[in-house]
Amino acid sequence: MSSAVHTDTYADTDTDAPRHGHRFLLIGKKTVFSYHLPLYYVPVHAFQLITTFGLPDQLRTLYLADLAEHEDQQVYYSLFTEGHWPLSEIVDGTRTSLPVELERVTVDAQGARTFTPLLPAVDATCRKQDVVHYLPLDPEGGYPDYLTCLAFGRDDEVHLAHQLAAAPNWDEVITTVNPQGFRPTDLAPAATLTVPSIKDAHGVLPKSPLTTGTTYEGRIGERTVSFAAGRQGWWNNTSLNSK
Structure with missing residues (x-):
């Protein structure tokens, strides 16, 4: 995985290897939900989707520990998964797993977001019955x-x-x-x-x-x-x- 830090981009762009994919915000502690980052005018991202993934213990533990250290700061956490595949694959059950990279998202005084990798890609599982919301924008x-x-x-x-x-x-x-x-x-x-x-x-x-x-x-x-x-x-x- 590239160790580059990406600033205020949705589809990551690395000078050596352009990377494009979906991002999901991690929300919650007891049960960790994943909220897809929508974009109105990019068709593959023009959806609000909320679900839970089966996250490996290593990723979940790192996310919760890092969140505890930044609880009072404007810091977010996301999963990046490479590829512009249709989100409907999660909803209809044709996709049952995906590789995800854990990122810390920081925001500067001007509002620019920086995505810092915390963990290389690990496999998460997904089930259509865990989707709690899915709607096109x-x-x-x-x-x-x-x-x-x-x-x-x-x-x-x-x-x-x-x-x-x-x-x-x-x-x-x-x-x-x-x-x-x-x-x-x-x-x-x-x-x-x-x-x-x-x-x-x-x-x-x-x-x-x-x-x-x-x-x-x-x-x-x-x-x-x-x-x-x-x-x-x-x-x-x-x-x-x-x-």
């Missing part, structure tokens, strides 16, 4: 009235991914603190949650509309849930919208 879709997220997780560990309804937009995943009222059926498959106190921006935001530590009420159907905004596991308001 529609740049021409209509914006919702209020902030709308996808709720996913397991037990008391609940995460929210911003639902990408139209372009331009921003991509964000957070882990909640003290989630109340969520049911297992809200998390798998991922339920749609609205936050009536926050108007949808109908465009790109420079930072998250959710303030860390603040408690919010949300709606899943006719039911009220609540959560405090916790650690941000991903943020992108640039390459998501690039043509």
Whole structure:
């Protein structure tokens, strides 16, 4: 594997060997979820997909240890897998494994992202029954009235991914603190949650509309849930919208 550090690229570009593939953000501790990094205008990446992979113990242990050291920093973690194969292969069960490389994603003061390899490629397994959300992006879709997220997780560990309804937009995943009222059926498959106190921006935001530590009420159907905004596991308001 190349040891090069890649800055603010989705398809890695190494001066010696161009590399292109999918990236999945690692979200969670007790159960580690994988969130595909979507791009509106690159057809092979124009999907929101949330699943769990069967991760080798070595990778899981390294991810959790490194996360513990950077818990209070704007640091994310991703899996890179080479090749522009269709994500539908995971969803329909024709792909059952993939080689993944663990990366630490750091963000500088200007917002540029750097992907630093932490572990060479190891095999992860995937099962179609572990997919909790899969939907193509529609740049021409209509914006919702209020902030709308996808709720996913397991037990008391609940995460929210911003639902990408139209372009331009921003991509964000957070882990909640003290989630109340969520049911297992809200998390798998991922339920749609609205936050009536926050108007949808109908465009790109420079930072998250959710303030860390603040408690919010949300709606899943006719039911009220609540959560405090916790650690941000991903943020992108640039390459998501690039043509």
